[in-house]
Amino acid sequence: AVAHAVSAPGLPRLVVVAEGERRLVALDLRTGEPRWSFTARHAGTFRMRRAGRLLVVVSGDATVTALDLASGEVVWRFGDRVPFHTTPLLHRDQLFAVAGEATRGAARLYALDAYAGEHLWSCAIDATVCAPACVTKDTVAVPVSTREGVMLEGRSVSDGVVRWQTALSAVAGSNARPAVTAFDDLFVANLPTGRVLAVDSGDGSTRWSRTLRAPLGDDLPRRLDPQLRSGALFVPQSALAVLRPRDGAVLAELDACDLVTDLV
Numbered sequence: 442a443v444a445h446a447v448s449a450p451g452l453p454r455l456v457v458v459a460e461g462e463r464r465l466v467a468l469d470l471r472t473g474e475p476r477w478s479f480t481a482r483h484a485g486t487f488r489m490r491r492a493g494r495l496l497v498v499v500s501g502d503a504t505v506t507a508l509d510l511a512s513g514e515v516v517w518r519f520g521d522r523v524p525f526h527t528t529p530l531l532h533r534d535q536l537f538a539v540a541g542e543a544t545r546g547a548a549r550l551y552a553l554d555a556y557a558g559e560h561l562w563s564c565a566i567d568a569t570v571c572a573p574a575c576v577t578k579d580t581v582a583v584p585v586s587t588r589e590g591v592m593l594e595g596r597s598v599s600d601g602v603v604r605w606q607t608a609l610s611a612v613a614g615s616n617a618r619p620a621v622t623a624f625d626d627l628f629v630a631n632l633p634t635g636r637v638l639a640v641d642s643g644d645g646s647t648r649w650s651r652t653l654r655a656p657l658g659d660d661l662p663r664r665l666d667p668q669l670r671s672g673a674l675f676v677p678q679s680a681l682a683v684l685r686p687r688d689g690a691v692l693a694e695l696d697a698c699d700l701v702t703d704l705v
Contacts, residue, residue, distance in 0.1 A: 443458065443459035443486070443487045443488075443489070444456055444457065444458045444459070445457045445458075445489045445491070445496065446470075447491065447496075447510055448470070449491075451494070452494060452510055452511065453469065453476065453510070453511055454469070454470040454471060455467045455468065455469060455470060455476065455510065456468050456470055457489065457496060459487045460478075461484075462484035462485055462486070462500075463480055463481045463483070463484050463485075463500075464478060464479070464480050464481070465478060465479040465480075465481075465487060465498065466478045467510075467513060476513070477512060477513025477514075478513065479498070479506075479508055479513055479515075481498075481500040481502065481506075482502050482504065483500070483501065483502040484500075484501075485500040485501025485502060485524075485526075486500065486501055486526075487499075487500045488500070488526070488527060488528040488529070489528070490528055490529045490530070490531055490536075491510070491531075492507070492531050492536060492555040492556065493555075493556065494509060494510055494511065495507045495508065495509065495510065495516055495555070495556065496508045496510050497529050497531075497536060497555070499525035499526065499527070499528070499529060499538065500525075501524050501525070501526050502524055502525070503520050503521055503522055503523060503524050503525065503540070504518055504519065504520040504525070505518070505519045505520075505525055505529065505536075505538050505551075505553065505558075506518045506519075507555075507556075507558060516558070517557060517558025518558065519538075519551070519553055519558050519560065521540060521549075521551070523540040523541055523542075523548075523549060524540060524541070524542070525538050525539070525540045526539075526540075526541075527539050527570070527573045527574065528573055530574060530575065530576045530581070531555055532576045532581075532598060534554065534555050534556060535552055535553070535554070535555060535561065535598065536552070536553045536554070536555040537550065537551065537552055537553075537574065537576060537581055537598075538550075538551045538553065539551075539566075539570050539573075539574055539583065541566070541569075541570060542569075546569060547565060547566060547567050547568065547569070548565075548566040548568075548569065548570045549563055549564070549565055549566060550563060550564050550566055550574070550581065550583065550596065550601055551563045552598070552601065562600055562601055563601065564596070564600075564601030564602070566583060566585060566594070568585035568586060568587050568592070568594075569585060569586045570583055570584065570585055570586075571584050571585060571586040571591060571618045571619075572584040572618050572619050572620060572621060573621070574621075575621050575622060575623040575628060576598065576623060577623035577624065577625070577626065577627070577628065577642050578598075578626060578642055578643075579597060579598050579599070579642075580595045580596065580597065580598065580604060580642045580643070581595070581596045581597075581598055581601075582594070582595050582596075582621060582623065582628045582640070582642070583596065584609070584618070584619050584621055584630070586618075589608070589611070590608060590609070590610050590611040591608075591609045591610040591618070591619060591632075592606050592607065592608055592609060593606070593607045593609055593619075593621065593628065593630060593640055593645070594606050595607075595628075595640075595642065595645050604644075604645070605644055605645030606645065607640050607645040607646075607647065609630050609632060609638070610632055610634065610636070618633065619631060619632050619633075619665070620664065620665035620666045620667065622666060622667045622668070622669070623642070624669050624686065625686075626641065626642045626643060627639045627640065627641065627642060627648060627686070628640045628642055629667050629674065629686070631665040631666070631667050631676055631677070631678070632665075633661055633665065634652075635652055635653045635654055635678055635679075636650065636651070636652045636653070637650070637651050637652075637653060637667070637676050637678075637682075637684070637689070638650040638651070638689075639686070639689060648687075648688075648689075649688050649689035650689065651684065651689045651691065653676065653678045653679075653680070653682050653691075653694075654678060654679055654680055654694075660679040661678075661679065662677040662678065662679075664677065664705075665677055665678075666705065667705075668705045669686060672686070673685065673686070673692060674686045675705050677705045680694050680695060680696035681694070681695040681696075681705065682694050682695075683695070
């Protein structure tokens with residue numbers, strides 16, 4: 442199920458959940474009663490991001506919609522001729538959204554004013570976007586699948602111009618889709634092959650690279666998203682590894698049972 446919890450000063454305590462493939466419902470966390478609902482134009486998978494008092498929603502159609510969290514009313518809507526599938530990114534007062542077919546073809550990166558929906562700029566991505574993008578400081582990183590393999594493409598947040606490209610894997614396709622997260626001046630990519638590496642957001646150079654235990658058969662987690670907690674980087678693979686973010690040193694490898702951690 443898709444859900445987004447809201448608990449912030451000045452906002453009602455809500456959890457927004459998907460009801461089927463076209464409808465979102467906001468439930469009051471105190472009473473469980475519905476406060477508002479939103480119906481998308483087409484059926485799809487909802488992706489949501491909060492921007493202040495707004496909830497920005499995409500659902501696989503050709504629009505990005507911002508809803509007022511208190512009332513559910515549409516504050517702004519941006520549309521184009523290509524579908525939006527991935528979760529929007531919020532960076533200061535900018536919102537970044539990737540549009541294109543989910544698994545094939547070229548894509549397009551849009552920068553919007555997060556609170557007014559104004560189109561700031563857009564740029565073509567001449568490759569298939571194979572995983573959600575992420576952003577830190579002045580760079581948006583977009584994982585793309587090319588004939589040469591999987592690349593991480595760093596683009597300027599001010600105009601979308603390519604600043605650098607870094608190879609993540611020589612293998613393309615679903616078996617090489619990375620999960621990328623950002624913190625400080627690094628992008629950390631976790632690959633299904635057991636490799637994890639940190640890329641400098643300024644110039645795309647590889648700060649460090651580690652190969653954890655290679656997965657066997659079906660022991661790969663469903664989600665590979667690394668998480669930074671208490672100064673340590675938790676990396677899900679066939680075993681959960683804990684790394685030091687600055688140099689990738691292995692602090693611990695948690696393998697107490699035969700279970701695979703699908704979500705960290």
